[in-house]
Amino acid sequence: MKRIAIVLISGFLLFSWMGRAEASPIKRCDKITKICRIFTHETLWDGYKLFRSNCKSCHYRGNKKHAKFLYTESKVRKGWNRVFDERYTPCAKDGSWGKLTGEQLARINDYLFKNAADTYDPYDATDCG
Numbered sequence: 001m002k003r004i005a006i007v008l009i010s011g012f013l014l015f016s017w018m019g020r021a022e023a024s025p026i027k028r029c030d031k032i033t034k035i036c037r038i039f040t041h042e043t044l045w046d047g048y049k050l051f052r053s054n055c056k057s058c059h060y061r062g063n064k065k066h067a068k069f070l071y072t073e074s075k076v077r078k079g080w081n082r083v084f085d086e087r088y089t090p091c092a093k094d095g096s097w098g099k100l101t102g103e104q105l106a107r108i109n110d111y112l113f114k115n116a117a118d119t120y121d122p123y124d125a126t127d128c129g
């Protein structure tokens with residue numbers, strides 16, 4: 001009986017520990033569409049590819065287009081949401097985002113948000129489950 005309890009408790013501890021390791025966000029509430037988007041591998045992968053093929057066509061390291069090098073950790077979660085909610089950047093205003101649909105931009109936003117700077121903080125209560 002005691003042994004079963006120990007097995008159950010260690011199983012529970014292992015499970016909670018695994019939960020901690022995946023503390024990055026699983027969803028993002030979008031201000032424009034007012035929908036909370038639950039991340040899936042498919043949408044995140046798509047966001048990654050769209051970011052690479054569109055945004056990174058200018059924002060790569062050492063480019064001559066005067067675009068800053070950008071990667072997921074260039075901004076914290078809130079910062080990325082502001083970029084897409086307010087579309088304040090020169091490139092959003094001059095039509096460089098024009099080919100992308102609202103859903104495609106939301107997927108790029110999801111991918112950047114999910115992997116943003118300071119996403120995982122083991123000392124932050126909200127990251128513990």
Ligand code: HEC
Pocket residue numbers: 051054055056057058059065066067068069070083089090091092096097108
């Ligand atoms: C045609 C080239 C081009 C494309 C494509 C492009 N950008 Fe830009 N972007 C620029 C330039 C030029 C600036 C102004 C200089 C700067 O701040 O990097 C800029 C500025 C920015 C900034 C402000 C940088 C900062 O933190 O101060 C962000 C954020 C940004 N772009 C994000 C994006 C995202 C996200 C995409 C894809 C949806 C994208 N850009 C696509 C050229 C581009």
